[in-house]
């Protein structure tokens with residue numbers, strides 16, 4: 001079967017499935033996977049893309065034959081104007097070289113030090129909330145995780161607020177650009193293009209300044225920035241140019257905060273809707289920690305917390321849509337797919353597949369209790385294979401430590417009992433944000 005004969009869901013002439021995708025892309029892809037089949041061709045106007053919803057085929061692309069499937073030119077082109085050539089957009093040997101440079105700063109031993117920042121910043125956030133206050137959770141969590149990633153990986157301190165504001169603007173402009181699909185040539189002075197130019201110029205100035213100051217100061221700051229600056233090539237020269245360091249810095253800011261913020265937003269949403277789960281979590285935290293703050297070393301002793309984190313990432317995987325493209329014509333399952341064809345897969349669609357997850361819409365942390373069988377191919381919140389997320393341990397620890405700090409001190413009550421609608425952009429989020437009411441608790445109460 002060739003790409004042309006892969007079944008398609010019904011669509012309109014010319015527009016194809018564009019209208020439904022614009023209205024509710026996550027829901028549309030979910031329905032397509034259930035009704036059209038595990039491999040289907042969806043059409044967005046003139047663009048045709050193949051949705052691979054069968055976890056075994058996705059596993060084949062990511063884990064068994066990764067050298068045959070690169071990230072697509074579309075994603076790479078869309079990202080490059082913002083983040084340059086960082087880990088997200090590099091392929092092959094260059095991707096592996098950069099991963100080797102970045103990964104040590106994210107190893108479990110190294111991130112123990114980041115735990116204090118994660119907890120400290122969560123306490124700071126708690127201190128800014130008043131009893132009865134209605135908060136916009138997406139916004140609060142985005143500010144929190146932005147500060148955590150900036151302080152942990154780049155020790156942004158003195159000029160923190162300016163850098164955080166610039167990154168926030170930069171990521172919003174990147175999201176707007178992704179949504180525009182880059183359909184218009186970059187030189188056209190559209191609002192999105194002008195925004196991109198300004199936000200990138202501002203980030204360039206700040207990141208080169210950060211690199212210059214760290215070089216001048218010398219020594220090992222114990223963070224990713226120091227490691228990138230001091231990395232040596234086999235001849236003893238610098239392994240990375242300043243432009244390469246700038247690209248990794250922006251890549252990490254982009255990949256490393258909105259994703260975690262979205263996961264935390266969903267965790268708050270589910271805990272608000274399931275007080276019994278929040279109570280059980282609170283009881284576990286109280287038993288293990290008493291009244292002291294959590295540390296990274298406590299996490300293995302908080303198994304239910306770990307299950308809540310994993311179930312949040314199953315039910316609402318923030319990184320919900322990715323793509324690959326065959327580097328040469330090849331077979332995938334029963335299909336022949338052509339070089340350059342965009343194949344996309346969605347952890348959200350796979351994580352809610354009833355063939356793998358009974359009652360997939362239900363939030364049940366005990367799915368991940370010790371002894372339960374997790375279908376490996378059907379659980380991929382961080383991707384899989386050689387391009388698996390480099391920040392997976394960092395993110396899991398961050399979500400757990402933030403929850404372990406918030407849950408004993410506040411209850412976050414839903415403002416309405418309406419289920420949220422979804423907005424599938426770079427991450428999958430509640431459409432229009434998520435408002436919750438803060439109820440402060442006496443600790444131990």
Ligand code: HEM
Nearest residue numbers: 087255256259260263319322381382383387389390391395
């Ligand atoms: C809940 C939080 C996070 C989620 C759900 C997530 C998800 C993912 C996924 C699914 C991929 C693979 C994409 C693909 O295969 O095409 C990925 C890649 C990546 N992630 Fe994460 N991520 C999270 C947090 C982080 C953090 C905290 C960092 C950095 C500190 C980070 C940095 C990266 C980078 C640099 C890549 C590209 C790796 C490569 O292509 O070699 N992520 N992430």
